[in-house]
Amino acid sequence: xxxxxxxxxxxxxxxxxxxxxxxxxxxxxxxxxxxxxxxxxxxxxxxxxxxxxxxxxxxxxxxxxxxxxxxxxxxxxxxxxxxxxxxxxxxxxxxxxxxxxxxxxxxxxxxxxxxxxxxxxxxxxxxxxxxxxxxxxxxxxxxxxxxxxxxxxxxxxxxxxxxxxxxxxxxxxxxxxxxxxxxxxxxxxxxxxxxxxxxxxxxxxxxxxxxxxxxxxxxxxxxxxxxxxxxxxxxxxxxxxxxxxxxxxxxxxxxxxxxxxxxxxxxxxxxxxxxxxxxxxxxxxxxxxxxxxxxxxxxxxxxxxxxxxxxxxxxxxxxxxxxxxxxxxxxxxxxxxxxx
Numbered sequence: 001x002x003x004x005x006x007x008x009x010x011x012x013x014x015x016x017x018x019x020x021x022x023x024x025x026x027x028x029x030x031x032x033x034x035x036x037x038x039x040x041x042x043x044x045x046x047x048x049x050x051x052x053x054x055x056x057x058x059x060x061x062x063x064x065x066x067x068x069x070x071x072x073x074x075x076x077x078x079x080x081x082x083x084x085x086x087x088x089x090x091x092x093x094x095x096x097x098x099x100x101x102x103x104x105x106x107x108x109x110x111x112x113x114x115x116x117x118x119x120x121x122x123x124x125x126x127x128x129x130x131x132x133x134x135x136x137x138x139x140x141x142x143x144x145x146x147x148x149x150x151x152x153x154x155x156x157x158x159x160x161x162x163x164x165x166x167x168x169x170x171x172x173x174x175x176x177x178x179x180x181x182x183x184x185x186x187x188x189x190x191x192x193x194x195x196x197x198x199x200x201x202x203x204x205x206x207x208x209x210x211x212x213x214x215x216x217x218x219x220x221x222x223x224x225x226x227x228x229x230x231x232x233x234x235x236x237x238x239x240x241x242x243x244x245x246x247x248x249x250x251x252x253x254x255x256x257x258x259x260x261x262x263x264x265x266x267x268x269x270x271x272x273x274x275x276x277x278x279x280x281x282x283x284x285x286x287x288x289x290x291x292x293x294x295x296x297x298x299x300x301x302x303x304x305x306x307x308x309x310x311x312x313x314x315x316x317x318x319x320x321x322x323x324x325x326x327x328x329x330x331x332x333x334x335x336x337x338x339x340x
Contacts, residue, residue: 137171
């Protein structure tokens with residue numbers, strides 16, 4: 001399975017070639033011909049396939065190459081300097097591929113993810129977003145307080161969503177087997193049919209998954225019910241036992257990926273619950289104003305600013321306690337008050 005990599009020694013030449021291909025496919029100028037050539041190389045020898053399995057594992061754990069190992073720019077004017085830097089980068093990457101998986105700690109410092117441990121999922125903190133590029137070119141955006149595992153193997157490309165939400169833009173698989181791209185939650189498995197979609201694991205009720213499809217389609221397979229295909233422009237919630245009604249979805253459903261919370265007549269209680277996902281501590285709404293309807297575009301990267309926007313626009317006060325870690329929205333005037 002995709003959580004492991006072969007540990008037997010590989011020839012330095014093979015590791016150099018794998019490192020070269022990894023850097024080439026990570027470059028923004030990569031072409032379909034490059035991807036096909038890499039696949040031909042991978043299929044040409046079992047050791048090539050083993051080396052590429054290590055490369056995929058590395059890329060998927062990191063969400064892309066660290067900038068210090070990125071391919072030197074082809075626009076640099078001095079070929080000798082450029083080629084020397086490239087050879088050095090390939091050598092460093094090949095050495096690290098040789099250590100996979102035992103050498104994960106050697107990557108500490110290359111990315112912030114190292115602080116969380118190499119055996120951990122990709123994670124984001126409360127209020128944080130993170131963009132990843134997987135080994136196959138698929139792009140992921142992790143929302144606030146999210147965690148995933150990435151498991152690529154010979155049969156499938158699998159992302160396990162442990163918590164939070166992700167926005168997925170799939171890339172075609174270059175492997176000869178054309179492995180399906182799937183996202184799994186506690187509710188079931190979603191298989192992309194050439195698509196862009198978001199998935200959110202339910203808070204509190206962890207058995208509920210919400211999915212919105214922006215492009216293409218996604219086949220939803222609950223753990224204990226028949227599968228259905230969700231087309232572009234539709235969204236649905238499902239549990240292990242079944243799939244709910246399809247309703248309209250649009251780009252507003254993934255505005256979080258751009259740091260925005262869009263509300264169109266949203267109940268204040270629901271708005272507060274959503275905003276609370278982006279700030280530490282607790283955010284509550286008094287029952288007397290729970291049904292107040294909120295509309296607008298709110299920047300979730302600055303939740304204090306959002307609270308000021310609410311207070312200046314609606315008949316609401318934001319009462320702060322415990323140095324801002326406990327906020328209650330109450331009926332009232334136009335100022336954020338501080339108590340305790």
